[in-house]
Amino acid sequence: MIELFLIGIGTGNPDHLTRQAIKALNTVDLVLIPRKGASKADLAELRHAICTDVLSNAETRIVEFDLPVRDPANPDYLSRVDDWHDAIAEVWKDTILAEIGPAGRVALLVWGDPSLYDSTLRIAERVSRTLALTTRVIPGITSLQALTAAHAIPINDLGAPFLVTTGRQLRDGGWPAGADTLAVMLDGECSFQTVAPDGVTIWWAAYAGMENEVIESGALSEAGPRILETRAKARAAHGWIMDIYILRRERR
Numbered sequence: 218m219i220e221l222f223l224i225g226i227g228t229g230n231p232d233h234l235t236r237q238a239i240k241a242l243n244t245v246d247l248v249l250i251p252r253k254g255a256s257k258a259d260l261a262e263l264r265h266a267i268c269t270d271v272l273s274n275a276e277t278r279i280v281e282f283d284l285p286v287r288d289p290a291n292p293d294y295l296s297r298v299d300d301w302h303d304a305i306a307e308v309w310k311d312t313i314l315a316e317i318g319p320a321g322r323v324a325l326l327v328w329g330d331p332s333l334y335d336s337t338l339r340i341a342e343r344v345s346r347t348l349a350l351t352t353r354v355i356p357g358i359t360s361l362q363a364l365t366a367a368h369a370i371p372i373n374d375l376g377a378p379f380l381v382t383t384g385r386q387l388r389d390g391g392w393p394a395g396a397d398t399l400a401v402m403l404d405g406e407c408s409f410q411t412v413a414p415d416g417v418t419i420w421w422a423a424y425a426g427m428e429n430e431v432i433e434s435g436a437l438s439e440a441g442p443r444i445l446e447t448r449a450k451a452r453a454a455h456g457w458i459m460d461i462y463i464l465r466r467e468r469r
Contacts, residue, residue, distance in 0.1 A: 219313060219350040220322045223337050225330035225357020228426035229263035231270040238355045243274045245322040249312060251284040259455070264326045282312045294385075302336055306343035319349065328459075330357040334383065334402045360461045361400055363425035367432050370420060372463060373398055379463075384408040392466070399464045407445060409464060414438040421462035423451050437464070 222241050227233025242248070250264045261281060268279055285304035291297040313323055331337040331354055341352045361381070365372050373379045380396035384404025388411050392399070401408065409419060414437040421444050422432045431451055433444045444462075452458040 218320055219348060221341055221344075221350055221352045222322065222324040222355060223327050223331045223341065223352060224324050224355045225359075226264070226267055226326045226328065227330075227358035228360065228363050228424070229260070229267065229328065230426055230428075231267050233358045233426060234267065234271060235355070235357065238357065239271045241353075241355050242268070242271060242324055243277070245274075245277055245324040247313070247317050247321065247323045248272075248277060248279045249309070249323060249325050250279060250281045252281050253284050260328075260457070267326060278316065280312065280316050282308055284308070298336075302340050302343060306340045309340065310344050310348050313344075313348070327357065330359045332356065333359050333361065333381065358426065360402065360425055360459070364400075364420065364422045364461050364463065367422045367425050367430060368420045368434055370463075372400060374465065374468070377468070387411065397466050397468055400461070401464060402461050404460070404462075407448065409437060409441060409444075409462065412437065412464065414441065416467040418465050419444070419462055421460065423448060423458050423460035424455075425459075425461060429455065 222245060224238045224241055226238070248268055250261050252261055265279065285301060285308060287297050287301045291300065317323070325337065327335065327337050329335065338352070344350055361372065374397065377398065378396050379398035379400060380393055381400045381402065382393060384401055384406060387399070387401055388406065388408040392412060417437040418435065419437045419440050420434040421440070422430060424430045431447055433440050433447055448458060448460060
């Protein structure tokens with residue numbers, strides 16, 4: 218039986234790891250670290266840095282694997298992602314069997330936490346279809362928590378709900394009904410540009426909680442152009458970007 222630990226690591230800052238995460242990491246036989254290409258090499262390096270910082274078990278092995286990429290030729294988003302998850306699950310299974318066989322403890326360091334717009338648990342479920350495997354989740358700090366901490370704000374207005382969504386959903390479907398506050402994730406196209414800016418405030422962060430964190434906030438009409446410029450510069454400097462933002466409109 219393989220025991221798989223999905224360990225939330227926050228934004229890659231070792232100070233964000235919980236004591237539970239550190240304890241769990243020191244019980245495993247194998248840590249798997251994905252490689253996402255040269256432009257995102259520092260993501261793997263951050264995971265290695267965490268292991269160097271908190272691992273005290275000299276017998277724990279650290280192994281990298283190449284993360285499959287989505288098929289750009291498939292025009293259907295959900296089908297494309299589904300096939301991608303199948304490919305990742307196959308790589309996980311093959312790497313685990315090659316490195317430790319059908320029994321042992323394995324850890325994957327999950328950016329943020331596997332509870333919120335993350336498919337690590339779905340991929341683990343796929344692996345369990347062909348490999349005897351149990352999954353344990355060690356929660357971490359989500360990007361949403363890091364964002365609100367960076368701006369020192371609560372996510373919700375007084376007595377009001379909020380909605381977590383994606384940039385694609387905001388762009389294609391507009392502002393969802395029933396919530397005046399939106400937390401927008403996985404937005405590679407700055408979909409806040411599709412929102413009518415009157416009465417809307419934005420709080421934005423890139424690399425939230427990391428050393429190179431950058432933040433902007435203010436009325437969307439004024440802060441939006443600043444965010445576009447800041448985001449472009451940050452992406453050019455680092456070769457990749459992870460950002461998230463909150464939109465809040467005046468109550469109607």
